[in-house]
Amino acid sequence: MLKTYQVKPVTGSIEGTIRPPGSKSITNRALIVAALAEGTTQLTGVLDSQDTQVMIESLNRLGINVKHDPEKCTILVEGCAGKIPQSTASLWLENSGTSIRFLTALCATGTGEYILDGNARMRERPIQHLVEALKQLGVDVVCENDTGCPPVRVKGNGLSGGETAISGSVSSQYLSALLMVAATAENPITISIQGKMVSKPYLEITLGVMAQFGVTIDRIQPSVWRIHPQTYRRSIAYDIEPDASAASYFFAAAAITGGSVTVEGLNQDALQGDINFIRVLEDMGCNIEQSRNSITVHGCPLKGIDVDMNDISDTAQTLAAVALFAEGPTSIRNVGHIRHKETDRLTAIANELKRMGIKVEETEDSITIYPGEIHSATIETYDDHRMAMSFALVGLKVPGIVIADPDCTIKTYPHFFADLEKLCGQSS
Ligand SMILES: O=C(O)C1=C[C@@H](OP(=O)(O)O)[C@@H](O)[C@H](O)C1
Numbered sequence: 485m486l487k488t489y490q491v492k493p494v495t496g497s498i499e500g501t502i503r504p505p506g507s508k509s510i511t512n513r514a515l516i517v518a519a520l521a522e523g524t525t526q527l528t529g530v531l532d533s534q535d536t537q538v539m540i541e542s543l544n545r546l547g548i549n550v551k552h553d554p555e556k557c558t559i560l561v562e563g564c565a566g567k568i569p570q571s572t573a574s575l576w577l578e579n580s581g582t583s584i585r586f587l588t589a590l591c592a593t594g595t596g597e598y599i600l601d602g603n604a605r606m607r608e609r610p611i612q613h614l615v616e617a618l619k620q621l622g623v624d625v626v627c628e629n630d631t632g633c634p635p636v637r638v639k640g641n642g643l644s645g646g647e648t649a650i651s652g653s654v655s656s657q658y659l660s661a662l663l664m665v666a667a668t669a670e671n672p673i674t675i676s677i678q679g680k681m682v683s684k685p686y687l688e689i690t691l692g693v694m695a696q697f698g699v700t701i702d703r704i705q706p707s708v709w710r711i712h713p714q715t716y717r718r719s720i721a722y723d724i725e726p727d728a729s730a731a732s733y734f735f736a737a738a739a740i741t742g743g744s745v746t747v748e749g750l751n752q753d754a755l756q757g758d759i760n761f762i763r764v765l766e767d768m769g770c771n772i773e774q775s776r777n778s779i780t781v782h783g784c785p786l787k788g789i790d791v792d793m794n795d796i797s798d799t800a801q802t803l804a805a806v807a808l809f810a811e812g813p814t815s816i817r818n819v820g821h822i823r824h825k826e827t828d829r830l831t832a833i834a835n836e837l838k839r840m841g842i843k844v845e846e847t848e849d850s851i852t853i854y855p856g857e858i859h860s861a862t863i864e865t866y867d868d869h870r871m872a873m874s875f876a877l878v879g880l881k882v883p884g885i886v887i888a889d890p891d892c893t894i895k896t897y898p899h900f901f902a903d904l905e906k907l908c909g910q911s912s
């Protein structure tokens with residue numbers, strides 16, 4: 485375990501090509517849906533990281549045969565045709581939001597008693613809205629400690645169907661979780677979405693993955709969705725695109741150093757909303773070049789922007805790093821929900837920018853960053869992979885940036901620092 489990582493500044497600009505590992509969001513959805521499917525599915529291009537490992541381990545504990553070949557980036561899933569084999573299981577999800585939310589809904593389709601829990605931070609991350617929605621469908625489910633957070637106990641008896649309402653004001657993952665399991669119910673399930681929905685593009689990922697396995701939904705009204713009983717069909721070879729949130733760090737590296745970075749395996753048609761981070765960089769002055777199977781960001785003089793990042797909030801920290809090298813302030817707005825992630829990300833960004841001597845203004849749901857002289861510093865990462873990966877970018881330009889607890893990137897990108905060094909031509 486490394487205690488710290490000293491970022492090596494680059495001389496000049498970064499020119500290079502990289503293919504980030506597979507998408508976390510797609511890998512974890514494909515695992516859930518393949519587990520529910522009839523027949524054996526092969527997933528290729530999968531992400532191998534803590535968030536996908538806890539998902540795989542949990543599916544195995546539920547009696548679903550999942551075989552992972554990390555070398556080949558493939559996973560074989562023997563689907564259970566909507567019938568979870570195990571009637572009791574205790575699942576440990578570390579701090580993987582997608583895993584605990586999706587698996588809570590999956591357990592509701594089983595017959596038996598399941599407990600889902602995670603690390604200390606996971607016990608502070610809300611899941612109550614999902615619990616409420618499942619209860620309305622007749623599921624016996626509770627937050628064990630009455631905190632609205634894990635641990636969660638689910639007594640499953642299959643889903644019979646019916647109507648439910650769900651709030652999306654804290655996380656879109658609750659609705660994604662419900663959508664994926666709803667097709668297994670005996671009767672249709674109608675879901676009313678209450679109030680505003682955060683992180684909307686992730687719902688399109690959910691629907692896209694479901695569609696790959698042959699399941700569709702009816703959007704009766706914009707906020708009333710119905711899912712009829714349907715069977716997921718195995719996918720013989722489902723290829724998962726690279727992670728667009730991970731790609732944001734490399735696009736940002738081009739922007740910050742005035743270089744050119746090509747990310748392979750992604751284009752504007754990617755399923756992941758975070759691909760639109762390139763539009764933010766474009767608004768700041770970068771040039772974007774696209775091909776059928778790659779995107780290149782060319783760094784140019786940067787200007788600060790005012791941007792609503794509700795849809796792509798996993799890239800808010802990336803933008804915070806880029807903002808330091810722009811002319812004029814940058815405001816990142818409408819991201820109050822990122823206070824419920826791996827850490828309170830708005831406070832974490834503010835603390836660490838201040839540590840480098842940067843002036844910031846933080847509100848309940850936004851942060852404004854005023855570029856200024858950047859001091860060397862050891863950056864605290866709060867067990868948040870995105871703090872580590874984003875703030876490392878600052879060190880490409882500023883000497884003396886040290887990242888504390890760099891191994892926290894295992895959550896979604898275990899080889900991040902090695903890949904960054906390779907891209908920068910720094911590997912030994
Ligand atoms: O559904 C998903 O795959 C995700 C949804 C987002 O969470 P919220 O919906 O909680 O904002 C995102 O931050 C997370 O990394 C992945």
Ligand SMILES: C=C(OP(=O)(O)O)C(=O)O
Pocket residue numbers: 579580581582583798825826870896
């Ligand atoms: C918020 C994140 O993850 P999750 O909610 O899946 O734990 C993330 O990867 O930035």
